[in-house]
Amino acid sequence: MILGLIKLEVKQLFRSSNLAKNILVNIFAGFSMLFVLFWLFLIGRALPSVIQSLTGSDDVFYVVNTYLAHFFLMEILLRYFFQKVPGANISPFIHLPVPKSLLTFWLLLKSLISPMSLLVLAVFLPFARQAVIPFYGSTAGFLWLGTLLAISFTLHWLVILLKLKTEKGFRGFLLFLAVIALVLGMDHFGYLAVLTRLHPFFEFAASSVIPFVVLLLVMLFFFLLVFRSFKLHTHLEDDVKKVGYNFYNYAPGILSRFGFLGDIAILEWRLILRHKRSRNLLFTGLIFLTYGMIFYTNPQYFNEDGSISTVLILPAIFITGTLAMQFGQLFISWNSSHFDFFMNKPDGISSLIRGKYLLYMLAVSFMLILSLPYAYFGWQILYLHLAAFLYNVGVNLNIIVWLALWQPKPINLNAGGTWNMEGMGCAQFLLAVPVLGVPLIIVAILSFFFSQVVAFIVIGGIGLIGLILFPYFSGLAVKKVIENRYNISSTFRKES
Structure with missing residues (x-):
């Protein structure tokens, strides 16, 4: 047998x-x-x-x-x-x-x-x-x-x-x-x-x-x-x-004040806690919070004049944005099993996209709060994390979402996360180039010609501008999904 x-x-x-x-x-x-x-x-x-x-x-x-x-x-x-x-x-x-x-x-x-x-x-x-x-x-x-x-x-x-x-x-x-x-x-x-x-x-x-x-x-x-x-x-x-689930079978939370958009954010959070792969990513992201101990405890990244190495922008962006990066790179794939539900609901796709934006912004804010103890190694680390936080919510989140919407693939939420490549494509592997490489280049150039203070202000200012233009950028993402909704839905049904 x-x-x-x-x-x-x-x-x-x-x-x-x-x-x-x-x-x-x-x-x-x-x-x-x-x-x-x-x-x-x-x-x-x-x-x-x-x-x-x-x-x-x-x-x-x-x-x-x-x-x-x-x-x-x-x-x-x-x-x-x-x-x-x-x-x-x-x-x-x-x-x-x-x-x-x-x-x-x-x-x-x-x-x-x-x-x-x-x-x-x-x-x-x-x-x-x-x-x-x-x-x-x-x-x-x-x-x-x-x-x-x-x-x-x-x-x-x-x-x-x-x-x-x-x-x-x-x-x-x-x-x-x-x-x-x-x-x-x-x-x-x-x-x-x-x-x-x-x-x-x-x-x-x-x-x-x-x-x-x-x-x-x-x-x-x-x-x-x-x-x-x-x-x-x-x-x-x-x-x-185990077959089926009820959409509204949960108590409203503090995000309900945002209407259906807030309900989507609450639902996404509950789905993250419910399924194996998303829950594993959440635990892994929290563990990556200790990533700064590798850099911030190393004296070679701190100069005698009180400034810090420009390379530290990389762990700062990674620590504050790790949850948004891990979940955002599979932005729409998380909903592959019930994407048709949002297609058939008035403003369903728009609420889905903006609700995910809201949840990922809260995730970046949460990681910033958890990383505040790194100020023990110097107040410049706190300023660096604040600048990285603004850049993540204003710029990197839009880049991550835009790349994730390029030929999204379905994933099995109940599958484990170890060696699991479902939903991954070329866009996910190229994600590190604009998300980490661009801010490093900006900080390096501005620190060389001006100072690190100017570099941090510019990085934070760029992120603040992106945050102000959030309705415009999220609207582009909504428009892209709506235009390709039938192809996306057909791919999800065919490969699931």
Whole structure:
């Protein structure tokens, strides 16, 4: 039966209407994954010599065991943000005489086909070959590596359980981050150094089969929990309940004062929180808020006369505009599944476009507020972010929207965000040139001939002018969508 399901997966792949596109995307994603795994393999090979040069200790096995808990903490973070919850179209099989346990097992088995499953092998297989097996024997090396693999697969099932519990809102996500931050903070400040005190367990794993067997049982326990959770939802009624949605089934918010335009903005926000891909982009954008720590803590970007490097305009624009960039580059594609609704409603397209504008402007304002603590590194950073904020809402937002309206493509909102290229085209890849390159050139030229103060004022002034002309620029976007609405609708229906 498993072989039959594999054959159906292969047939589905080659019978797809987007076969050529899917093959190219998969080839690109495959090469990217192989490239990352290759570099991890090289890191694993160089790990013994790097540890010896940094610590001066010949017992590299002891050093690695001391920090293995940190590695697995990093892995659980990576898995949480990049590992997708298993999903497949099993509806055609539910009414057939196929055991639900088999469908569930197949669904979970497919989830193991991921680069994350090879992470431990890529890093620690070459390390074990160089630093464990020659000194402790082959049996010790395989037991130690097997224990690490058991921990990694346990994290695989644990993360699936966490995402099933926390994917419906911010509370679970924030609680998860708070626990991770608490563990790291207590370990760093020495209040409860749990992570660095686990090295005896990993050393014991190289001399006894007990840790390996215990972790296999723990992995089996979490697998059974995931299996039970998925099996309970393999009913045809579950799919029926998911069909359809109600547009006005929500309480009005503060944006309702803008009329139907505000309702669209509220709806967009709720859809962002509801669907996997948009919610992943939201979490990623909030993480990119820390991007400034790379630049603002580096002394080479601060001059002795109190001025700052012109390059800092790039992180300022990126930090304040990251949410607008990520969502704006797929401006109309987010609504591909219900675009016809807005076509058939009076002023529907106009309200959709301007409502999205309103939401993205609020997103840029929100990121500006969250970035205010960067003023700790100098008041000039605050002025830089204010100028970047005005330029983002007045200029970059219009550029992003205009490029996104060039041959928009549909996307599946419930698909995961990792290696997902749906809706992406040439316009999205060219986005960085005008959005980041133009303000950098303007600031560099004005700073060279005048001063940085003049450069910031000009950048902010250009953005302010664009904000004043917002009705005109948004009207151009509305006109472009209305003129191409039938082609856009036909593309969305054909490729969805």
